[in-house]
Amino acid sequence: MAKSERLLQLMQALRVLPSPVTAHRLAEEMDVSLRTIYRDIDSLRVAGARIEGERGFGYQLTEDYALPPQTLTRIEIEALALGLGEIKCIGDPMLADAAASVLAKVAATLPSEREQQLFHAISKIYRPQPRFTFAIDIAPIRTACWNEQAVKIDYQDHNNDVSTRVIYPLSLMYTERKLTILSWCCKREDFRMFRTDRILAVEITDISFRPKRVSLLNQYLAKLTARETED
Known part of the structure; x- marks a missing residue:
């Protein structure tokens, strides 16, 4: 496995595993040695990822700059488009505006091909009427x-x-x-x-x-x- 791909997988592991996650757990997840985990964490820190913790105590990703949105896969883009579409149909104006803002911000970071996939996703939400009606301001x-x-x-x-x-x-x-x-x-x-x-x-x-x-x-x-x- 190329180092760049391994670093991306390590970032994803830091995202999804309960924090703080030990080097032993990361090595098990990645199927690599402890020494490789220590070296790769140092590489991610140099690249701009803010990873708190140290050997023997575990690690926690607190600011994620090393894996920008353009690394989203096709199915992740479909999930994002579907989720934001559902939020727009809830009936909460504040959340609907936020969903539209998120879509625009993510699209702005994507390369042209991925941007088109986001705006023309095959997964759609159709709700003629808002899912919820609100008698009060939420x-x-x-x-x-x-x-x-x-x-x-x-x-x-x-x-x-x-x-x-x-x-x-x-x-x-x-x-x-x-x-x-x-x-x-x-x-x-x-x-x-x-x-x-x-x-x-x-x-x-x-x-x-x-x-x-x-x-x-x-x-x-x-x-x-x-x-x-x-x-």
């Missing part, structure tokens, strides 16, 4: 998730009873038919799902739950998985 909730700020909502349940809740928004979950906020409910002191089509009002508070979002979300997802296994 942008403040998304911002609250990013910033790990509690949100006060007025929520109408399936019995049409309205209550005011303060929640920690952990994730926006796009299911088959509904957009749901996976949350920690301060009133119930437990995890709850809130459908966005039942939210009547949203107010971002000054209450921060940083840095708990990831750990709370992992707990919630584990709880949901356990529930599905029991069922």
Whole structure:
């Protein structure tokens, strides 16, 4: 295997394997010696890849300059075009604009042949109507998730009873038919799902739950998985 191809494979391994990944694990993945892994990591660092870590502790790719988008394969381009097409059909204007922006940015880095493949991909999404309709503006909730700020909502349940809740928004979950906020409910002191089509009002508070979002979300997802296994 040529060194250039091996370096590309090493970059991909650093991307997909859980970080930090040890040199032994990389050598096993690449089917090369430890010495080769150490040399290749040095070569990638010289080429501009920011790889943190050292021998005995493991490595983590933090800034990826060594493998630009023009190395995308044909099927990766198809997946990208299909995924961005689906996002445009969700019905969220903010995400639709972001998808169009991503498409333009990626296309600008591709060589002419790959650019044409991206814009004329054989995989298409056809949805005459948006997949979701939104009664409220999702942008403040998304911002609250990013910033790990509690949100006060007025929520109408399936019995049409309205209550005011303060929640920690952990994730926006796009299911088959509904957009749901996976949350920690301060009133119930437990995890709850809130459908966005039942939210009547949203107010971002000054209450921060940083840095708990990831750990709370992992707990919630584990709880949901356990529930599905029991069922």
